Amino acid sequence: MHHRHWHRRHGRGHGFEFWSGGWGGAGRARFFGPGEVRLALLSLLSERPMHGYELMRELEGRSGGVYRASAGTIYPTLQQLEDEGLVSSESQEGKRVYRLTDAGRRELEARAEAVRRIWRRAEDWCEWEHASAPEAWEVARPAMRVVKAALRAVAGARNDPARIDRVRQILDETGETLEELSRGG
Numbered sequence: 001m002h003h004r005h006w007h008r009r010h011g012r013g014h015g016f017e018f019w020s021g022g023w024g025g026a027g028r029a030r031f032f033g034p035g036e037v038r039l040a041l042l043s044l045l046s047e048r049p050m051h052g053y054e055l056m057r058e059l060e061g062r063s064g065g066v067y068r069a070s071a072g073t074i075y076p077t078l079q080q081l082e083d084e085g086l087v088s089s090e091s092q093e094g095k096r097v098y099r100l101t102d103a104g105r106r107e108l109e110a111r112a113e114a115v116r117r118i119w120r121r122a123e124d125w126c127e128w129e130h131a132s133a134p135e136a137w138e139v140a141r142p143a144m145r146v147v148k149a150a151l152r153a154v155a156g157a158r159n160d161p162a163r164i165d166r167v168r169q170i171l172d173e174t175g176e177t178l179e180e181l182s183r184g185g
Contacts (some may be wrong), residue, residue, distance in 0.1 A: 036118055037077050041117045042100060042108050045087060049099035052078060062122045103175040146174070 032040065044050065044058050055078075056069040078098055081087040086104035089096045100108075108115060150167050157163045 031063060032118070036114070037073060038081060039108075039115050040110055040118055041074070041077060041081065041098075042086060042104050043119070045098055045100040046105065049093040049097050051092075051097050053095075055098070062119070064122075066124075067122075072176075074112055146171075 036160065040059060041055055044055055050058070052074050056071070056074055057072075059067055059069045077091070078087065081104070082089055082098070084103075086101060086103050086107055087098045089098045091097075150171055153167050154164050
């Protein structure tokens with residue numbers, strides 16, 4: 001693919017883009033599901049009071065840069081949380097600083113498992129942080145060819161556990177070799 005088109009097609013936005021059909025079709029995976037931005041904001045505010053830009057930076061940092069919150073998402077959500085009595089805000093040094101209320105703490109406690117899922121997913125997405133680099137896309141096609149070959153090799157091998165073990169061994173060895181290479185070995 002020509003370099004100037006790479007950023008438009010593979011650049012970062014509000015969610016890391018996985019393309020159906022093996023990194024090349026249509027479709028997009030979103031970072032947050034319905035109602036999850038508000039839970040993430042409540043969770044961050046349970047750690048300390050923050051202003052909107054700090055919250056945006058925290059969300060980006062915790063996703064390894066994969067999710068970049070926009071002001072058009074964060075500020076209306078903060079206003080909604082304030083209207084619901086889950087956060088309060090005050091002006092400090094010219095910035096509106098938000099803090100969690102007791103009702104916000106109760107909401108977090110009631111939705112604790114959902115919050116844990118959000119941050120576990122964020123940790124998983126951090127592992128894909130390097131996938132958006134242009135040089136990473138130089139190996140995407142051969143990597144997908146290896147994945148397809150591995151899946152074909154084990155398809156229908158339910159009665160052949162040795163074949164499945166052999167494919168797993170090959171993939172594990174390859175993964176270890178590539179991890180070593182990424183560490184500079």
